[in-house]
Amino acid sequence: MRTRASAAAAGALVVALVAAGCGTDPRETAADPTSSGESSAGSGESTPGDSAPDRQGSSATAAADPEHAVSPPGPRTGRLYPDDMLVFSRKALSDDMVQQIKDLKGVDATMRFSMSQVPLEDKVYNIAAIDPGRYRNWTEQASADTQEVWDRVAGGELAIDPAIGRKLADKQGYLRLGNEKEAPQIHIGAFAPQVDQITAVVNPTWADSLGMIENNAMLITTGNTAPETIRPKIRKIVGDTASVLFLAPELDITAQQTAFLTGGSVAQAVGTFNYTVLGGGRIQPDQAWVEANIRTEDVPILGQVTCHKAVLPQLRAALQEIQMTGLSDEIRPEEYAGCYYPRFIAGSTSLSLHSFGIALDLNTSTNQRGVAGDMDRQVVAIFKKWGFAWGGDWNYTDPMHFEMNAVVEAR
Structure with missing residues (x-):
């Protein structure tokens, strides 16, 4: 004990x-x-x-x-x-x-x-x-x-x-x-x-x-x-x-x-699940949650991606705008490191937002943790417009990382 x-x-x-x-x-x-x-x-x-009761005395x-x-x-x-x-x-x-x-x-x-x-x-x-x-x-x-x-x-x-x-x-x-x-x-x-x-x-x-x-x-x-x-x-x-x-x-x-995530519209869109721990830092979410929420679809620039269904319209809209703005070359598809990946953060037992399928990593070779990276700031601005937070803004930077932080209607 x-x-x-x-x-x-x-x-x-x-x-x-x-x-x-x-x-x-x-x-x-x-x-x-x-x-x-x-x-x-x-x-x-x-x-x-x-x-709050009276704190007098x-x-x-x-x-x-x-x-x-x-x-x-x-x-x-x-x-x-x-x-x-x-x-x-x-x-x-x-x-x-x-x-x-x-x-x-x-x-x-x-x-x-x-x-x-x-x-x-x-x-x-x-x-x-x-x-x-x-x-x-x-x-x-x-x-x-x-x-x-x-x-x-x-x-x-x-x-x-x-x-x-x-x-x-x-x-x-x-x-x-x-x-x-x-x-x-x-x-x-x-x-x-x-x-x-x-x-x-x-x-x-x-x-x-x-x-x-x-x-x-x-x-x-x-x-x-x-x-x-x-x-x-x-x-x-x-x-x-x-x-x-x-x-x-x-x-x-x-x-x-x-x-299950606390918060507002994003948390509600993502839903909750139970999971079991596998080897190698991986987890296995409820199959029912996976079947109801995880989708594999084609998006501009990156091609086929597997993400939570809630994030796909916004991701598609962001990549379409990047493409229309002439910034496609600023994203290297061969260095896309995935969206839905049910796992813990490396070296920890804390879940990553990749486990919920609402985060993605881009241009990995030059945007590792702890550096400023070379992510084009216009690309970053477009992702933010479409409801994504950027890891380059964190105290300990992760400039390859984008995650859904707001529900934005994509038309």
């Missing part, structure tokens, strides 16, 4: 808090105050759309985003919980499901929350909308015990895994959650380790803005019981639309996984 960091180890950890014009370096955090774990909405569980950090603030959690109370399993569903977990899971022999504690996946620079990450006072008890002790982290989450800011947050934050300390043009930007309040397989957390008032399904995820701790003995029973309760994962820094390749 996995164990928590000791208090001595906790003292060695560092969290960088990002403020509007300054930064501090307190220690890290994690925790949930209820001894019984899961609590219902009637017993204080936060839900999307909760308004609180010693907590002032809310950075009052419109997305909830009551500050106060000092941590209660025990810490090992995060043994994560349930992640394409539908809300009903009260009856939750109670059935809690009643299973060996289930020690649970916590229900909302979770979705956001693409950030072509990697897909899990983002959770949580009650700061409860969720913190499921993180490492150093993270749980850093009060300012959870005050900042309550105040409308984001807490994110340090390595990923430092890489993706803009110069003002903001992060755009999603690849869509209208995706919300959230200020990073803290760089802090999270539960395994969760990259970042916000408070529940953000759930609607991020297109989350309410209460579709659950953390489970099994105490002295081996999680392997309980997973089949949980799978039976939650059904085929959910993933039931053993939690560890590495991916649980033995479990069915769930993929």
Whole structure:
């Protein structure tokens, strides 16, 4: 069974808090105050759309985003919980499901929350909308015990895994959650380790803005019981639309996984699917989703491509305009590296947007990651006009990469 960091180890950890014009370096955090774990909405569980209670008299950090603030959690109370399993569903977990899971022999504690996946620079990450006072008890002790982290989450800011947050934050300390043009930007309040397989957390008032399904995820701790003995029973309760994962820094390749993007029109057009992990960094999405969404068609300049049906009209329109503008020679068909390719990002267990069939790579030999590349800027502008984001604009550039970030009607 996995164990928590000791208090001595906790003292060695560092969290960088990002403020509007300054930064501090307190220690890290994690925790949930209820001894019984899961609590219902009637017993204080936060839900999307909760308004911010009066913060008067609180010693907590002032809310950075009052419109997305909830009551500050106060000092941590209660025990810490090992995060043994994560349930992640394409539908809300009903009260009856939750109670059935809690009643299973060996289930020690649970916590229900909302979770979705956001693409950030072509990697897909899990983002959770949580009650700061409860969720913190499921993180490492150093993270749980850093009060300012959870005050900042309550105040409308984001807490994110340090390595990923430092890489993706803009110069003002903001992060755009999603690849869509209208995706919300959230200020990073803290760089802090999270539960395994969760990259970042916000408070529940953000759930609607991020297109989350309410209460579709659950953390489970099994105490002295081996999680392997309980997973089949949980799978039976939650059904085929959910993933039931053993939690560890590495991916649980033995479990069915769930993929769906948060956001607006693009996410709705793409749809959701379950998948299994294959060898060599590849995945196998549900065949039903593939048959309903993936198409092979001819487009100008590139010839035959295999993509999601939602992106093909826009891709065809962009390439037609490039052709009509006399820029066809700026795209080298022999260096087209594909659109639909169900896989993880190389060297990681994060899905690529190629797994959804809404991204494509062009002119690969001279447009590798981390360089400016030689992609013609008129070509880039035309792709952007037709609803594509360009990897050359990212913090860590990927100039060969274009991905659908808006639904544009092609006539």
